[in-house]
Amino acid sequence: MIGIVASRIAERFHRSCILISFRNESDGSVSDIGKGSGRSVDDLNLVDALHAASDILVKFGGHKSAAGLTVEKKHLSSLRAHLNAYALEGMTEDNGATLLLDTYLLPDEINMNFVLALQKLQPYGQDNNQPVFYLKDYFITSIFSMSGGKHTRFHLALPGNSVLPVLCFGYPYGDFMFNKGDRVDVAGTLDINIYQNKETLQLSLVDMRLSDEFICEQTGEFTLIHNICQNEIPDPPLTDVPLDHELPPIYLYIKQVVTTSGAEIRLSPGSAAADISREYEITCSRLKLLLALHIFEECGLLVMSCSSCDLPISLRLLPRRNQKVSLTESPLYLRLRTYYKTRTK
Structure with a gap:
């Protein structure tokens, strides 16, 4: 022991x-x-x-x-x-943890034949470690709790509408810092899971992080919104702005997610935008959602934190006390509406 x-x-x-x-x-x-x-x-x-x-x-x-x-x-x-x-x-000056990876895997290389071939390398042990693979910029499609929240499982999107289950043993579900819709880099070991006589691939997590591409995209969107708020004209021209009829369903979605006024939630913009598009049959991109949230914040409907160092965004609704809110109270809304009309003339 x-x-x-x-x-x-x-x-x-x-x-x-x-x-x-x-x-x-x-x-x-x-x-x-x-x-x-x-x-x-x-x-x-x-x-x-x-x-x-x-x-x-x-x-x-x-x-x-x-x-x-x-x-x-x-x-x-x-x-x-x-x-x-x-x-x-x-001891060297840099004594931080270093993760040694065996190789980078492309999505179409993750298949049953490859994992069966890997089994010929067994048994693993001292001087024959199990290979650790690097999966770059994969999309999280869903996240699940295991064993009453003691462990976490999530799925990564693979070609052909298939998914790769990733097991996070010893990673409590309540402490899992990633969200559906995030794109991540993952390191782990590949195995075959047998359940009810059915064999499926699975990856046991060693480490993970948000992908650089995902962070850069979100950081670029935050910078763009900041520049618009500072009266800078977007270049190239901005076309994906929230229209008047799209703002109410976006706000309704936020209200559904935050069931109690004052409660703080963490929201993945990519996943939330996909849910809004599907549920309300509108085209809602991640950028459009972020612009809408800034408008709602300027109108006093919510407060949020969405800097590039704080992904996903955190937000909470503010009590309204039945007073009517006008979107024209938002400088960003007026700026976007004027800009959109100018662009569509």
Whole structure:
């Protein structure tokens, strides 16, 4: 058990870790002799590190990535000092976590035949790690909770209206920071899941992030809206603006999502725009939705945060107390309406 905990700590903090227990496993009593287990990251050789402190250890053994030891409690402080000194000697200035990827996969390369061929590389283990693949700029189609919220599963879009399930073990659903409609870069291992005698591909998540392309698109849209608010004329000309008949359904959608006035929600603009287009049969792009939200904010209907460093956007509705709101109270609305009329003459 102590080895499993040491491994999880090393993975979580990307630091080599040795845990030592002074409790007897048989009766739980405290002993003066402790038994420990260690796990290493990067190039730190645990056996060499323990060898440097061999004069104060009862015994030790293992290999460079995992080791065990026995030590007297009176030598614990000295052991800690020896190990820290040894680690500092080999520590580089940049000691951040580095994820090593085996290769980049194109969407049409993710298929059953490829994963079956991968199985010939098994068994995986020391010096034969399971391949970690890089999937770039994939669209999240749906997100699900697993095991009562302890884990998360989401789907990535693949060609031919198919999806690739991605399993995030140990990633609580409530802490999942991504949204339906986001485009992401994903690193993970490919496996075959067998359920009710049906085989499907799945990817076990190692790490993920919003794709650079997705961030650049949204950042560009935020900058464009900021420039319009500063009375700058868009170049190239802006054609995708919210029309008068499109603003009410967009606001109705926001009201449906925020069921309680004052509650804050996180909204993925791409996913919300697709939902609005489907539900209300209008053409609502991500840019059109963002412009509409800025208009609603200027009219005092909601407050939001949508900087390029805060994706997805956060917003909450403000109480209206039954007073009528005129869209002409929004400078952005008036500017867009004048601009649109000029463009369509």
